[in-house]
Amino acid sequence: MFCYQCQETAKGTGCTVSGVCGKKPETSRWMDLLLSVTRGVGTIYHALLQQGQSDDTTVDDFIVDALFATITNANFDDCALLQKVDKGIALKKQLLAKAAELGVVLPNYHEVEWGGEKSDYEAEGDRETVLRTANEDIRSLKETIMLGLKGMAAYYEHAARLGQREEAIAGFMAEALAGITNPDATADSLLQLLLTTGKYGVDVMALLDKANTGAYGKPEITKVNIGVGKRPGILISGHDLHDIADLLEQTEGTGIDVYTHGEMLPAHYYPELKKYKHLVGNYGNAWWKQKEEFAHFNGPIVFTTNCIVPPSPKANYAGRVFTANSTGFPGWKHIATRPDGHKDFSEVIEMARQCQAPEEIEHGEIVGGFAHDQVFALADKIVEAVKSGAIRKFVVMSGCDGRMKSRNYYADFAQALPKDVVILTSGCAKYKYNKLNLGDINGIPRVLDAGQCNDSYSWAVVALKLKEIFGAADVNDLPIAFNIAWYEQKAVIVLLALLSLGVKNIHIGPTLPAFVSPGVLKVLQDSFGLGTISTVDEDIKTMINA
Numbered sequence: 001m002f003c004y005q006c007q008e009t010a011k012g013t014g015c016t017v018s019g020v021c022g023k024k025p026e027t028s029r030w031m032d033l034l035l036s037v038t039r040g041v042g043t044i045y046h047a048l049l050q051q052g053q054s055d056d057t058t059v060d061d062f063i064v065d066a067l068f069a070t071i072t073n074a075n076f077d078d079c080a081l082l083q084k085v086d087k088g089i090a091l092k093k094q095l096l097a098k099a100a101e102l103g104v105v106l107p108n109y110h111e112v113e114w115g116g117e118k119s120d121y122e123a124e125g126d127r128e129t130v131l132r133t134a135n136e137d138i139r140s141l142k143e144t145i146m147l148g149l150k151g152m153a154a155y156y157e158h159a160a161r162l163g164q165r166e167e168a169i170a171g172f173m174a175e176a177l178a179g180i181t182n183p184d185a186t187a188d189s190l191l192q193l194l195l196t197t198g199k200y201g202v203d204v205m206a207l208l209d210k211a212n213t214g215a216y217g218k219p220e221i222t223k224v225n226i227g228v229g230k231r232p233g234i235l236i237s238g239h240d241l242h243d244i245a246d247l248l249e250q251t252e253g254t255g256i257d258v259y260t261h262g263e264m265l266p267a268h269y270y271p272e273l274k275k276y277k278h279l280v281g282n283y284g285n286a287w288w289k290q291k292e293e294f295a296h297f298n299g300p301i302v303f304t305t306n307c308i309v310p311p312s313p314k315a316n317y318a319g320r321v322f323t324a325n326s327t328g329f330p331g332w333k334h335i336a337t338r339p340d341g342h343k344d345f346s347e348v349i350e351m352a353r354q355c356q357a358p359e360e361i362e363h364g365e366i367v368g369g370f371a372h373d374q375v376f377a378l379a380d381k382i383v384e385a386v387k388s389g390a391i392r393k394f395v396v397m398s399g400c401d402g403r404m405k406s407r408n409y410y411a412d413f414a415q416a417l418p419k420d421v422v423i424l425t426s427g428c429a430k431y432k433y434n435k436l437n438l439g440d441i442n443g444i445p446r447v448l449d450a451g452q453c454n455d456s457y458s459w460a461v462v463a464l465k466l467k468e469i470f471g472a473a474d475v476n477d478l479p480i481a482f483n484i485a486w487y488e489q490k491a492v493i494v495l496l497a498l499l500s501l502g503v504k505n506i507h508i509g510p511t512l513p514a515f516v517s518p519g520v521l522k523v524l525q526d527s528f529g530l531g532t533i534s535t536v537d538e539d540i541k542t543m544i545n546a
């Protein structure tokens with residue numbers, strides 16, 4: 001196996017024996033096979049779209065699901081992955097037949113021509129690793145685009161489930177897959193494609209924002225309980241608001257409470273979700289703490305998206321976990337999506353009835369819900385605080401949390417910030433500092449949480465609004481620094497989106513991605529001033545006090 005897609009990759013270069021995340025070589029092979037089939041499907045589909053064929057949501061959904069399932073910590077279930085491969089091959093055959101019927105000439109790439117014989121699955125998976133591209137810079141560009149597409153697919157899937165689709169985004173995913181399948185693609189063309197991926201990254205986050213706010217209202221400032229109640233509970237994790245909405249509706253009046261975990265915390269900020277009294281609170285912290293936290297929850301746990309940590313063999317919660325959508329884990333029950341787009345959580349609810357109430361692991365409240373509209377509602381106050389000098393700077397610390405000790409840097413950085421600096425956050429990175437009681441500036445909390453990782457979009461919208469208010473010529477002239485923590489591939493699309501909006505001098509950490517080659521890094525440094533972190537003191541000097 002060879003996988004270097006996340007920040008925790010072995011030795012900072014690549015997992016070759018087994019994944020640090022728990023991914024086994026066999027699973028990695030089936031993911032490589034699935035991605036190869038997806039590149040083939042994407043290439044043929046793109047050729048058909050170019051010839052004027054209309055968008056086909058079955059193909060879009062396959063591409064999106066396949067890409068999402070290969071995101072770090074999303075799916076560890078080989079059977080589920082192989083079923084997706086079978087589905088992709090059947091779809092590819094249909095698309096090939098259509099192309100032949102219409103006389104569409106297809107490129108002679110390996111992924112287009114491979115026959116899809118089951119007896120060749122193993123060999124094809126082994127051939128189609130990341131290392132199939134010999135040139136390091138070309139490989140780096142292709143993989144960075146691929147990882148950005150995975151993040152884009154995840155956000156697209158949530159939006160589509162809420163009825164928001166955009167042909168241009170789905171079409172771009174096919175175009176980009178065709179671009180990275182081309183064995184003769186040049187560095188220049190791939191660099192261009194990389195930047196375009198960022199542009200569609202902005203679009204997909206805007207689409208998801210529209211979908212989430214359209215369905216559940218605009219996020220509001222909300223205090224979220226981090227303690228527990230006395231009734232049995234269901235813990236729901238991941239990013240899919242449509243799923244938590246289904247769960248809340250189906251648990252209403254049953255005597256069972258619902259708690260969020262990790263990236264589901266922002267569900268509490270939406271009026272149409274927070275209206276449910278039995279949405280009791282947020283239990284625990286970011287994804288990587290789940291093993292110890294789930295052990296105390298007592299009730300069933302539902303994963304709606306990535307961020308599964310394989311449980312220890314003796315985990316007391318192993319029989320109580322359910323997966324949904326693109327996620328999977330061997331032995332855990334998968335909840336299917338019904339044809340009407342909803343899920344039936346009755347089995348989960350039945351299990352919860354037999355369980356004890358959760359054990360309290362924390363007590364108190366945290367505050368969030370500062371997405372763009374809520375920030376605009378406070379605009380006068382914020383602008384006044386900036387003009388008076390009460391707020392000297394903002395630092396966007398959106399992104400991910402993770403297991404590495406080096407990530408304590410982010411808690412230390414937050415704590416060491418001068419008191420006139422406000423943190424703008426989103427994603428699970430916030431768990432490093434959202435319980436530190438960093439205080440407020442004239443009533444404006446010093447940690448403003450916009451929501452999930454995709455809500456990083458909010459900070460781009462806010463930056464553009466501040467640019468307008470302050471009459472700045474460039475977004476980079478604003479008193480905003482970017483110190484982003486990354487872990488998996490949704491953070492890649494967020495980063496590409498920020499670059500496409502012209503944001504410069506972004507610091508990413510705790511380490512630079514292994515998939516960015518020295519050659520590509522140089523281009524990103526020269527064009528965008530992209531850099532990483534050093535020590536807290538040094539970074540406060542350069543990012544805040546400079």
Ligand code: FSO
Nearest residue numbers: 399400427428453490491
């Ligand atoms: Fe992932 Fe990062 Fe959104 Fe976290 S991008 S790791 S669970 O911030 O949240 O999906």
Ligand code: SF4
Nearest residue numbers: 003006009015019021
């Ligand atoms: Fe390694 Fe990360 Fe890939 Fe898992 S996702 S195999 S930890 S690089």
